[in-house]
Amino acid sequence: MPTLRLINPNSPLSTITLPDVIAKITWGRRALFMPVNLAICAAVAPAGWRVEIIDECLLDGPHQARADVDVVGIGAMTTQAKRAYQIADDYRRLGVKVILGGIHPSALPEEAAQHADAVCIGDAEGTLPHALNDLAAGRVLQASYHWQSYPEAPIATPRKDLLDPKDYLVYNPIQTTRGCPHNCSFCTTPAIFGRRYRQRSIPAIVEEIRTAQARGSHFFIFSDDNFAGNQRWALELCQELIPLRIKWASQCDILISNNPILLAAMRRSGCQGLILGLESPDPKTLTEARKRYVKAETYLERIRRIQAHQISLWGSFVFGFDNDTWQSCRQTVRFARKAGLVMSCYPILTPYPGTALFSEYQKQGRLLTRDWEKYNGATVVFQPKQMTRRQLAQAQLAAFCDFYHPRSAFARLKLLPFKKHSWLANIAIFGGLWYYYRCYKHGRPLPTFSG
Numbered sequence: 400m401p402t403l404r405l406i407n408p409n410s411p412l413s414t415i416t417l418p419d420v421i422a423k424i425t426w427g428r429r430a431l432f433m434p435v436n437l438a439i440c441a442a443v444a445p446a447g448w449r450v451e452i453i454d455e456c457l458l459d460g461p462h463q464a465r466a467d468v469d470v471v472g473i474g475a476m477t478t479q480a481k482r483a484y485q486i487a488d489d490y491r492r493l494g495v496k497v498i499l500g501g502i503h504p505s506a507l508p509e510e511a512a513q514h515a516d517a518v519c520i521g522d523a524e525g526t527l528p529h530a531l532n533d534l535a536a537g538r539v540l541q542a543s544y545h546w547q548s549y550p551e552a553p554i555a556t557p558r559k560d561l562l563d564p565k566d567y568l569v570y571n572p573i574q575t576t577r578g579c580p581h582n583c584s585f586c587t588t589p590a591i592f593g594r595r596y597r598q599r600s601i602p603a604i605v606e607e608i609r610t611a612q613a614r615g616s617h618f619f620i621f622s623d624d625n626f627a628g629n630q631r632w633a634l635e636l637c638q639e640l641i642p643l644r645i646k647w648a649s650q651c652d653i654l655i656s657n658n659p660i661l662l663a664a665m666r667r668s669g670c671q672g673l674i675l676g677l678e679s680p681d682p683k684t685l686t687e688a689r690k691r692y693v694k695a696e697t698y699l700e701r702i703r704r705i706q707a708h709q710i711s712l713w714g715s716f717v718f719g720f721d722n723d724t725w726q727s728c729r730q731t732v733r734f735a736r737k738a739g740l741v742m743s744c745y746p747i748l749t750p751y752p753g754t755a756l757f758s759e760y761q762k763q764g765r766l767l768t769r770d771w772e773k774y775n776g777a778t779v780v781f782q783p784k785q786m787t788r789r790q791l792a793q794a795q796l797a798a799f800c801d802f803y804h805p806r807s808a809f810a811r812l813k814l815l816p817f818k819k820h821s822w823l824a825n826i827a828i829f830g831g832l833w834y835y836y837r838c839y840k841h842g843r844p845l846p847t848f849s850g
């Protein structure tokens with residue numbers, strides 16, 4: 400029986416997620432998130448293939464290539480690309496065929512092709528089975544398999560049985576949708592997968608949840624880019640979730656604030672929290688980011704409307720747009736505190752290959768490196784306009800330290816009603832920052848906007 404080995408390459412995690420900091424803030428878990436992409440690849444391998452998954456993030460050292468399989472499939476987001484190519488080159492030197500797939504190879508297939516026998520562009524569901532069938536039939540692999548050249552395949556149920564949930568902080572991610580109807584300039588999702596929003600079959604989602612429940616799971620992360628990109632469908636799903644009595648969290652756009660019926664159904668179905676991609680409370684920055692579907696001036700009121708349904712909110716902001724300054728970054732953190740967000744994050748703007756932002760910065764000569772490992776949201780990889788590179792990097796750290804400072808946590812979370820998980824997460828993140836400065840920055844004081 401031919402064997403397919405799927406590999407999730409390690410990548411040096413960003414400043415706030417150094418491996419031993421992760422171990423500290425996740426109570427010893429080896430990695431943050433289960434690689435659902437590979438579990439899906441495993442699920443769509445045609446009958447007759449033996450499949451194994453190696454998650455390099457779980458290993459103590461680098462994975463060593465071995466010529467004991469027929470083909471290796473490697474998935475990569477941009478930060479993982481460099482390591483993915485190293486592993487691919489090692490296998491090809493041993494004569495093992497390599498298929499590269501995932502977000503980065505889909506954005507830059509010509510680059511990936513230099514390290515692979517075939518590149519799968521887009522969904523594995525619509526590409527990988529064709530590549531494996533070619534191999535099984537003794538045909539030469541095509542240089543690339545493009546998902547839009549084949550009939551659309553439904554979103555598959557991942558083979559999580561090939562991974563050990565105990566290794567991951569998020570051990571039960573479930574994808575319910577793919578894509579996003581919006582078109583923000585910096586975002587990979589519409590750039591690679593187009594703006595057509597796709598939903599998975601509701602019975603398949605329910606079945607995946609029931610299987611996990613039978614193994615003792617009750618909390619789920621719906622790992623979508625935009626859970627409610629189709630509000631009518633999201634309502635239907637929530638109604639099916641209510642009898643399952645689960646708890647869940649996800650990520651979606653702030654337009655759900657327009658729909659009290661959906662919000663009520665989300666809460667009844669167990670929604671505990673949502674990540675909102677807010678980017679900035681400054682209207683000029685939103686215009687620059689091409690986030691046209693909402694006005695920043697309405698953010699606060701929309702946030703209050705969602706919070707009124709007892710759904711906790713986590714804001715995702717981005718620092719480094721041309722309109723951003725040290726002061727505007729400071730204002731963003733003030734806004735996050737005033738809005739009573741339970742969590743927030745402040746990645747540095749990153750021009751990912753395939754996006755409009757990447758083309759624009761490339762044209763303007765503002766890209767500083769093509770070392771993909773540095774495209775991690777914690778490194779300045781382009782020339783900012785109104786801040787120095789150092790200031791931008793400092794603003795990110797100051798934002799995390801200010802937002803997660805215990806004083807801020809008390810003001811945002813209050814003691815009653817007691818939000819146990821939010822408190823634990825805030826304490827863990829602040830503890831992680833403190834540990835990072837003590838052990839990696841020689842005990843330097845934590846940066847802050849007020850300093």
Ligand code: B12
Pocket residue numbers: 410411412413431432433434435436437439440472473474475476477478479498499500501502503519521522523524526527572574578586587588622623624746747751752774775776777
């Ligand atoms: C969960 C998640 C994470 C997890 C890790 C996920 C993992 N296991 O690796 C965590 C929280 C750690 C994370 C971190 C980051 N993430 Co993230 N993350 C996600 C999220 C929300 C879901 C990922 C997922 O499970 N998707 C479901 C799977 C099924 O989709 P998929 O990976 O695209 O896989 C499909 C195809 O690409 C293809 N495919 C994938 N692999 C392979 C392999 C083969 C062989 C084949 C044939 C096909 C194939 O088939 C799959 C099924 O159709 C995505 C958003 C999204 N929609 O994907 C962002 C996303 C992947 N993350 C992103 C970013 C930017 C980051 C960070 C840089 C953020 C930050 N600033 O810190 C960091 C990077 C960390 C680092 N290493 O430095 C970007 C990626 C941009 C890019 N070009 O790489 C995304 C797309 C979000 C976005 N819209 O911008 N992330």
Ligand code: SF4
Pocket residue numbers: 579580581582583586587588589624625652676
């Ligand atoms: S709303 Fe979010 S997922 Fe959709 S395009 Fe914008 S940043 Fe990407």
